[in-house]
């Protein structure tokens with residue numbers, strides 16, 4: 001076990017994982033003792049464990065003079081005060097790679113659910129309408145259509161890989177042109193949206209991508225276009241999305257993440273061509289276990305070698 005109180009856990013992440021962190025590293029729990037950050041014990045903290053949802057703000061980092069590593073559970077660092085951590089030489093790790101497949105699977109689940117109207121079809125059967133009416137409205141074909149990906153990173157690439165089975169042509173727009181990719185690069189997000197039947201958002205959140213998916217993108221995607229967001233709610237302008245849907249300027253939306261989450265506005269939920277899931281991209285038993293293991297591996301590596309395994313920046 002590492003030295004008592006060297007690890008500070010900022011938020012509970014489930015009984016089993018909390019217990020493992022305490023057993024293995026003697027992790028102390030901020031939610032059990034809120035005075036910790038202002039007490040003398042703060043000086044002994046070398047590593048933080050947090051989740052991407054809870055994050056780690058400037059105030060927390062400033063309160064911990066001996067902090068050298070932030071080990072985060074989840075992908076993305078938009079809730080962590082990265083610039084301050086960098087300036088103090090504090091390493092940040094997260095849990096990429098192990099969750100890519102599950103998030104990509106969910107993106108496809110949302111595509112299928114929206115295009116093929118699966119949620120309403122299920123409700124139709126449950127309501128007894130199948131027996132009474134016998135006719136369900138036609139939906140939208142996916143196979144053979146055009147798939148655009150915003151952000152060709154780990155998750156974007158995993159989404160693209162799955163398109164082979166659907167005989168779809170795939171193009172992408174990303175911060176940079178990936179010369180080693182076989183996929184076609186579109187020079188702008190608007191060009192990508194104009195070309196796409198389905199647009200999957202898989203870039204990071206944070207100020208650089210805030211409302212990148214705007215009314216202009218919805219116009220470009222068009223009345224038959226379907227938007228899928230498995231990245232961060234902040235990337236999509238929610239008010240513009242609702243307007244586009246209400247004015248039938250967009251064909252539908254599948255959202256695992258949403259601005260202002262948790263929760264979603266009723267104007268969105270009352271639309272049949274919208275499917276919302278509660279930020280569950282990585283939420284399978286197998287992947288969550290792999291993410292927990294990776295946090296523990298990052299912490300162990302940090303205490304053993306001075307370096308985390310999955311540094312977000314070098």
Ligand code: NAP
Nearest residue numbers: 075076151152153154155174175176203204230231281282
């Ligand atoms: P990643 O490997 O870092 O990939 C992100 C990609 O986005 C990179 O290819 C990057 O571009 C691109 N990008 C960055 N800034 C951009 C910009 N301004 N415009 C266009 N493209 C930009 O990350 P990942 O592991 O695939 O994860 C992506 C995001 O998914 C995470 O940041 C997280 O917010 C979200 N996520 C959601 C869930 C969920 O439960 N729904 C789970 C995990 C992750 P270049 O490579 O071209 O530089």
